[in-house]
Amino acid sequence: MTNRYSDICATLIREIDQGLFNEGERLPTEKELCSRFEVSRETIRRSLKQLIELGRIHGIQGSGYYVRRQGQHMKSTINRFSSITELIRNANLTEGDLEVQIFKRKPDAQEIQLLDLNSQDVVFVIDRIRTANREPVVYSKNILPQSIVGADFPEKFEPGSLTKCLSQKYGITIAEALMEICAVTDEDMLPYRLKMSNSPLLKFIQVHYDAKGAPVFLSYDFMRNDMIRFFVRRT
Amino acid sequence: MTNRYSDICATLIREIDQGLFNEGERLPTEKELCSRFEVSRETIRRSLKQLIELGRIHGIQGSGYYVRRQGQHMKSTINRFSSITELIRNANLTEGDLEVQIFKRKPDAQEIQLLDLNSQDVVFVIDRIRTANREPVVYSKNILPQSIVGADFPEKFEPGSLTKCLSQKYGITIAEALMEICAVTDEDMLPYRLKMSNSPLLKFIQVHYDAKGAPVFLSYDFMRNDMIRFFVRRT
DNA sequence: TAGTGGTCTAGACCACCTC
């Protein structure tokens, strides 16, 4: 981290996870934390605010900060941005790719609108099945404008998280995503292997934005709902 | 609001909605906002932080704060807590209740775990179909411990938002909820009227917590996905 | 009543963007 309050927040999370503070217990007071970390009260308060936003503690005025109960649930909500790769790993499964295809084509109307393109732009389509413990769990389709990565993208791409690839090879950071969640109806274009799993599917449509709020890429994910569960924290 | 920075945040939202600041445009600098509202810089920064958390602006160091594009999407994410009543109204539909049933029973194992109950506790079950423009859109089941509302709850309950009822008649505020989203498989217990809609369904399982992080009630919602769409903002 | 968190201030220094 580059700033003091994120450091302190990370330290406190580690200590909570290690059991130094038990669930339901009160944390040291702001004043005590100030002297322990040798920072001002506002800095400590920023750390605690972050901890609250992460759902790890809650504050009660006049009383103190308390460690929240963490059902396995709370730990892996989709509120924080994460790639499919991370989702699979969070469920303690091993991630892999199958049948990766990359090709170029013109964007359709929805893609033009969501990615802020012109009709003469060209997009790459990355089409693949992703596996957890060698079972196919997601059919995933990423739509990435050529204007962002250049014509040689197919040579630069490597299996795994597209987000990670964009960050490492292009210096593009995904700061935010907007996801629509749909119940799957009959989708003829679903690949055979996923259809055969015969388990319920969710469809995620996500637009991924950079730090300036500009759309970077679009993704469609058809996810099996029997191996991975999805939680949202609402505040 | 009770504090200055939320006031200012609300004022700025109103002004953005009114078009005083256009999408993509820069807001006045922190310093300018300080003198306009006659508050210190930290107070303005708290307002702007709130605005960022709501997804209405983003900040760029060294440059300024910019108004975010708001597809119809961004405006109604489920990140912020809202009752089914509000969800329906946000979609510009008229909300109603059908076939409301309330009864008492023992909690099952999942309810005991999620609501932190003992096996000898008793819960109220509020079972109803909710409508949008007179079409059934949700089959909704709320599980509410008698220990929270007392034995006379059925007389006090009125159709509409349970959250609102708890707030108005019991002074209980829901501060947070944890929701699991599932793809619906065959659910025999689904009511006839919703089954007959023959449209895809999502299942939401939510635990609702008060400000101290204690569970208040549990809800199961089987939602039609053709009249209402669901968005999540991930950061 | 004493202690705790919630809000607010005034000022400082730094990192980054823009010209």
Added chain:
DNA sequence: AGGTGGTCTAGACCACTAG
């Protein structure tokens, strides 16, 4: 180089909780 946001400080007053 000047302007902008990002971090941090030290101190004040208030609202709420708890003994």
